[in-house]
Amino acid sequence: MPSSDALVESLLAGRTLLADTPDHLLQVLDVLESYGDVLDAYSINLIYQAEKQFLNPFPVFRFLDGDHSPAKIWRHLLHDRINFEYAEYCQKAMLWHGTGGLDAYLDSEAFAANCARIVARKTRRDLLLGVLNPLFPQFLGELIRSAATTHALGQFWRVMSDLFLDLARAGRDGRVDSIAAVVTFIRDGLVAAAGAPITYAVEIGDERFWVLPPEAGLTFLADVAVPYVEAVFLRGTPFLGTVSFNAQAQQISPDQARFAYGALYADPLPTMGSGIPPSLLMQDMYRHLPERLRRWYEGGLRGAGDMRVKICMSFQKAMFCVTNAAIAGTFPHPLDSSDPRERAANRAYAAAWAARLCVARTDCLDAPD
């Protein structure tokens, strides 16, 4: 495992965190392709939920994306579907950790005013909400915050899904042929989308209400991507299957900032065990796995038997690449700057990341498979 200093040097020198081997390239490209497919479905559903199931007290069909045909309902009853619960899990983690620009906006006066308008309109017709709102004044506001995060995450994943599928195409075309090229590709994609606005409006009756208006100035990278990385890659939430919630045992830190349960820290081995939410994502990716990677996994000791653990391991490697790209794209100054002050700022930025990454599962970075 690399030390914190080694990580700083790697980051400043523009070297990739993940060792550049053909096996790694295959895993990263293919696992990101299946992840792209899954994120596509997640994104569509989250946006559907935020727009069409807004403040619905009984969202029974929220995973159907509006398609209520018997065939689709039957498939859902058989659980022959993407596990959208995982998308909700990420959304909840993001909302709960509450960092970054989006979260700050959710506490602003402007947002409160938007909420008030929506609530006033909504409670006019809806008896249940009309009764509950005065009794529990923050109830609807909190649900709207949740919906706003849902929509924002849906928009974020839209971009990421397209980016990963583009990457897969580039990989097939031979345009991306090394881990470094993967990192560069993702970095470029992130940088290109960095300034894209994040907005969200709902329709109630035939009226349109802004929840996240364009004036709020929320953008893709700073206000959604960074909090997402913080909440899902780094902090995460403790898994019931591996951590005791018992208050007397004091296994969970009272300070959320010190949580280290995220994707870069998690232990892939218990995947598909009980109480391990990412199992859902692994299953979804398992269903969308490219043939090449599937065959590669089948060559292992357990063949198809532990494929989902192996997907998780590859996924962790891929997420290190994405983190690598995100860090590379967010250095305060160009890495080749000669100004000592800029260099110092870059070093401090890299050191801050290295301090968190050096206790992550960096042991997977050099592992052959």
Added chain:
Amino acid sequence: MPDTLPLSVQLSWLIPLYGFSGMLLSLPWAAGWVKRNGPRPAAYLNLLVTLVAVIHGSLVLRSVLSLGPQHLDIGWFTAADLNLRIGFDLSLTNLAALELVTFMSLVGQVFALGYLDKEWSLARFFALVGFFEGAMAGVVLSSNLFMSYFLLEMLTLSTYLLVGFWYAQPLVVTAARDAFLTKRVGDVLLLMSVVALSAWAGSLEFNDLYAWSGSGTLGGLGATLIGLGLIAGPMGKCAQFPMHLWLDEAMEGPNPASILRNSVVVTCGAVVLLKVMPLLRISPVAIDVLLVVGTISAVGGALVSIAQVDLKRACSYSTTSYLGLVFIAIALQQPLIALLLLFSHALAKAVLFMSVGSVITTTNCQDLTELGGLASRMPATTTAFLAGAAGMTGLLPLGCFWSFGLMVEGLVPEAPFFALVVLLTNALTALNLTRVYRQVFLGAPQPKTRRTPEVNWLMALPMVSVSVLVLLTPLVMARIDRVPGIGAFSAGTALVLVASGLAGWLAGSLIPLDVLRSRSLVRPLRLLRDLLAFDFYTDRIYRATIVAFVAGMARITNGFDRLVVNGLVNRIADVSMASAQSLKLGVSGRLQTYVFTVVIAIVLLAGSLSWLGG
């Protein structure tokens, strides 16, 4: 069974099988045979069979209301003078308990679908709940001690498996084991009594046993021991001191299972106690023990719960406490009051635990000191907690108020001390619930409670439904208890009861709340606090006594085995070196040597035989 009975009654042996069939139906998903699709169909199938169980149960209940109690009996195993039967006692009490069990199972399963929505092992969970439900349904309907024991032990097993559901979690590893073993102690003691009764009384049918116990054929020490064994089983199941440890350990399991455990599993234990109660006249000591255990559990459990910083445990210790009161009521021959108390406790505790589950799921936190300010944002959760708390305490005219009123009224003339225990428990519970409510729902939001939207509808709906039921409890109780009616206590009793509840509420509103991971600076206060927070150090006492004893005996036995028994054998072998040497030669040699040895052995054998013959 005459043919004239309605089909629902004739087929009532199916009721426990619904739950068990749910387990079998979940198998394809739980065992991982379905690779591509998710596990939810297992959950839907379990919900379906549980719904069928609820409907079937209510049909039987309706028939029994018009036809009177029925009995259903099927032979299971006979050998010599032993006749083991599967028997169902379809009395109103048992069927009411059955409806409670199946309905709570249904509600708990819906809640679980929401609580465990990102759980991949969902099928295994539902399979276990099905097993759980089947065993409970059988226990409450059982008409003989053998079947009761059989199913109680299955409950122990399913508790172990449910607590061990998150088997990879470090604390679960020991918690599941300890929960099983604590319950198992009670079960083995119960088994001793069951076996003894089977041997001496002949039949294990409750009715035959009642008659036998009246005949007074057995007395003295044997009767006392049998009585103690009989109450040990329910004591374990109802988490009574000193066998309450498992309930705390069981909190490491999933919350939906905790809902069932704290409401209906303990009720099953108490129902078994109610069934063996008429037998206990052979053993006055057992009844005294019941009273002592009940009192210690009632007051001790309430005190311990006040010192807990863990949300789940703060609520679970009051289960010990309330079941202590039920024990007192049963020991004092007040079965009806015991039933009313069980019923009102089960509903209120279930909704309380649902609320707890929803808090945990939104805040990722069980530490009371890290919670706060949820009330304005989570209507269903808040309502559920308030309804549960109100239903549990004798303050507002909900379930426990009427049960406590009847109990106090009945106890004051004969056993005023126990009336005081009831009032004290009520006050302490009110104090605890008020304190927990303040800490979780009032005050300023904490970092972990800053963003807390209400939980999804699969959790909210059961919470609200059971909350409504809790509010309606008095009506149901009035139907169960027509004579003398649930309001059959004086205004004075009501006043005292309300005063005790009010005192608890006031105290709970005034005491300073816990601050994160802090302890009192006043030494005696801190010691008392720790004593209660760590449950009178029960687990440490266990470890220092019984666990140390067994472990020590095991070590001694093993040492004796290795040094003395095995050592002696080796010494003898060393002495007869020559023969051992030649045998060793055989082992290391080739096939010919083996064959040679075989031939030698056979020749020796034949030689000795012909010598004898000659």
Added chain:
Amino acid sequence: MLSALLLIPFAGALGLLCWPGELATERIRRAALALLVLQLLWSLRVLLAFDPADAGLQLQESFAWVESLGLDYRLGVDGLAMPLVLINAALTLVSGICTRDLSQRPRLYFALLLVISGAVNGAFMARNLLLFFLFYELELIPLWLLISIWGGANRSYAATKFLIFTAVSGVLILGAFLGLALFTGQVDFSITPVTTSQLGMGTQLVLLGALLIGFAIKIPLVPFHTWLPDAHTEASTPVSVLLAGVLLKLGTYGLLRFCLGLFPEAWALLSPALAVWAAVSVLYGSLAAIAQRDMKRMVAYSSVGHMGYILLAAAAASPVSMLGAVFQMVSHGLISALLFLLVGVVYRKTRTRDLEVLRGLLNPERGLPFTGTLMILGVMASAGMPGMAGFISEFLVFRGSMAAFPLATVLCMVGSGLTAVYFLLLVNRAFFGRLAVTPSSGDALADSRLEVRLPPVALRETLPATALASAVVGLGLLPWGLGRLSEQATSAMARLPALVAALQGGGPLS
């Protein structure tokens, strides 16, 4: 009809050994399995011909063999022997199926397996003391070879120990049989109860004592048990299955058939002491099991404990307890075979059985989840959980013994409680927690990063265990089949002491 149960395995073994030319291991294995399936089918045929309502011997076959010795070839089955014959056929087949990675001499291995199976059949069906003894000894050498050739690292010590112990057991038994013939003057060696009018109580006690110790070594009972844990630890999985499932039953069968059956009066005299011995054996075995680190040793010690129940049941000798003894023999056969099979799977995949090393094997993708599930079922059955074979057996034993020996019965129940203790230690240590097959480093973070690669468990590897587990649950839920099969015979045996006492002086029994 019964002779075929001897003919199939013995002729098969001879055939395997003498078949000309080289044979591939797999072909030998298939041939042996075919023979074992045939034996099982034939045993089922015998079962169909067997009339459970008849308490006496059935399907008898006899002809004089070595008349001068009183060695008659007399076979017959009753409700006591029938279930054991079935168990023998089933478990030998299981142990044949689970034989894998045979490194050397497959021919000899399978021939020995068949010889053991045939000898055990012979011992259960023999109606002549000497014939029983011949079969009893015949099974010894093959088992010794199975341990000493295909065993673990320390196999020669374990095999030698086994051989010496069992040889002593044989000598004692032979001595008692010969002594019986010598003192009663009847050299027909038939299994007929002796009365005090034929033989003084003192002589009876001496002979019974020799027989008791002889069979106690085989069962084994404390303090004659030390060969068993060593033998199990060194034996390969199939041999352990055979040893625990079938061969130990020779001892308990001997206890019931010969100790109780030949000396009912002396037995009744000794029974209080025997009950105490049973309780000591149960508690000793259970306590020793708690202290074990090796999974296989733990299961072996649990065998020592659980065989004590049979002594208790035999001491009480009531109709229910005798039936319980048969149940316990069958269910112990099934459960211990199941547990040894599963431990074998764990060992084959992880190369260790150390409970301080193994953790988290329930892991669904990288661990042994199905094996773990069956293991939980197996240990629960062994701990006497209702719904499985262990419970009904223990219940019958305890219920039948309670009236006669309340204290010893209660102590045995404590032993049953202790079973839960050590088996939960086993399951929770080896199967719960985070997967690892190396000793804990003490650093939780480092432990959570251990990579574990275990070979996959093929379906066919768990098939025998699945079948046994189904049998365990089946017998636990539907015990009446076995009950009906054995009840008449065991009730008759339970009546024996009283019968003999009543017939005291009324001439010899026919």
